[in-house]
Amino acid sequence: MSSPTAQRLSVVPSAFAVEHLPHATFPEDDEWIALVRAPEGLTVVREAWPSGSGERWIGLYGAAGAHDLDVPGMLAAVVGPLAEAAIPVFVASTFHADLVLVPEPRAEEAVGVLEGAGHRVDTRHLRS
Template sequence: MKSPTAQRLGVVPSVFAVEHLSHATFPEDDEWIALVRAPEGLTVVREIWPTASGDRWIGLYGGASPHSLDVPGMLAAIVGPLAEAAIPVFVASTFHGDLVLVPEPKVKEAVAVLEDAGHRVDTTHLRSADI
């Protein structure tokens, strides 16, 4: 299925963790990439060491082909095909693009799904074990 809003995505050369801090309004450190504050607590996205254990997420970033904020469907064009393939995502949007995190064990499948949907994905920063 080709997307009408095909994008150039790049694999971010970091590994991420997504945390929920139920009683925090701000993290105790400044080692975070993204924060979302909600009534049920704080969601924190952090860069972690490649050898860290636990749930690990790989980032796909669409900032390589920035788009105006008023262009509809840009994020849907990415997460839609991933949802159809039953690949979970966590998204943090920026002014220039969207950081779409996928679980590390699903990254190879996610890249294939996105390319099949018409996106171009630069996998330069994937570790050889992930490809």
């Protein structure tokens, strides 16, 4: 890894759905992965059902070793190349790493872009 912000990422085994609940303050179930409450409503990230309708997202997550919260540029190093390739993202950050979601139909392209930017991506859970 040439850049100090180059990362080892892993494709998360699950596919995700991102929902906006404009009038909710909390989801009606506990099947969620991440919640973000904002003035315009609640954003919910949950595991997508295989037969579910709507857009499915594939997750990329820091695979080995967390980075400290004070390390600058870690998220930018991942989303920057994806933005340059016009690949949409949705991000949910944790204490240890960032879960970067990309649309399922663009997952293989996203992996190629990230590897081209110097990141290493474990694709064993990537569905073709």
